[in-house]
Amino acid sequence: MSDIRLSFKEMCARFDVTPRTLRYYEYIELLSPVREGRSRYYGDREVARMTLILRGRRFGFSLEDIRQWLMIYENEGTEAQMRAWIGLADRQLGELEEQRRHLDETMDELRRLRDETRASLS
Amino acid sequence: MTTDTMTIREMCDTFDVTTRALRFYEAKELLSPIRQGTRRLFTRRDRARLKLILRGKRFGFSLEEIRHLLDLYAMDDGQQTQLAETYALAERHLAQMEAQRAELDEAITELRGQMEWGAEQLRTARRRDTAA
Numbered sequence: 540m541s542d543i544r545l546s547f548k549e550m551c552a553r554f555d556v557t558p559r560t561l562r563y564y565e566y567i568e569l570l571s572p573v574r575e576g577r578s579r580y581y582g583d584r585e586v587a588r589m590t591l592i593l594r595g596r597r598f599g600f601s602l603e604d605i606r607q608w609l610m611i612y613e614n615e616g617t618e619a620q621m622r623a624w625i626g627l628a629d630r631q632l633g634e635l636e637e638q639r640r641h642l643d644e645t646m647d648e649l650r651r652l653r654d655e656t657r658a659s660l661s
Numbered sequence: 662m663t664t665d666t667m668t669i670r671e672m673c674d675t676f677d678v679t680t681r682a683l684r685f686y687e688a689k690e691l692l693s694p695i696r697q698g699t700r701r702l703f704t705r706r707d708r709a710r711l712k713l714i715l716r717g718k719r720f721g722f723s724l725e726e727i728r729h730l731l732d733l734y735a736m737d738d739g740q741q742t743q744l745a746e747t748y749a750l751a752e753r754h755l756a757q758m759e760a761q762r763a764e765l766d767e768a769i770t771e772l773r774g775q776m777e778w779g780a781e782q783l784r785t786a787r788r789r790d791t792a793a
Contacts (some may be wrong), residue, residue: 645721
């Protein structure tokens with residue numbers, strides 16, 4: 540069923556991550572590539588999981604949260620798990636929005652500094 | 662405050678920083694309080710510099726960038742060079758923040774989408790249950 544078969548190096552390149560990161564995700568069992576001797580190969584499942592892992596990281600989820608999320612995706616999860624995840628996502632959404640508010644404030648302040656500076660330049 | 666210098670404690674209270682932070686800036690030679698034995702007395706100059714340091718940090722300026730700005734203050738040109746550099750630095754960091762903001766926007770939109778997907782899954786499951 541697996542159409543894709545990526546080597547360790549190809550996987551790093553595809554997702555723009557360091558070997559260290561990729562090995563770490565394997566170590567904590569978020570990824571489980573096929574091992575052949577000293578080589579590792581990544582199929583559709585691992586690529587899909589990696590996409591979700593990085594997306595979750597971008598949302599600011601912890602790796603533990605992401606593990607839950609992957610379970611929901613793959614087992615289609617129970618309703619309770621899905622509900623738990625939506626709760627989690629909702630909380631994270633609040634945090635991202637808070638971050639954005641904070642960033643907007645800092646940017647306003649910095650724009651003021653810039654404009655004042657420009658005005659004082661003779 | 663009767664004297665023009667401040668103790669480390671007064672500095673902490675006034676600027677809402679830790680003693681550790683003040684010692685760090687001193688070690689990096691951004692501040693140079695008068696030392697009396699183990700006591701440190703911070704001058705007006707230190708205070709002015711600390712204000713600049715803290716503001717720069719909030720904007721994401723690196724310590725080296727801040728040091729550079731502080732050094733330019735000593736130049737005898739009515740601070741024109743310092744102002745010009747501050748302006749350039751502000752522009753550069755604003756551009757970075759704008760990129761960061763765009764990323765945040767994208768993450769927020771995507772996360773909302775995921776949540777809607779999840780909610781839809783739950784609704785579908787419930788409909789299935791009701792139908793069964």
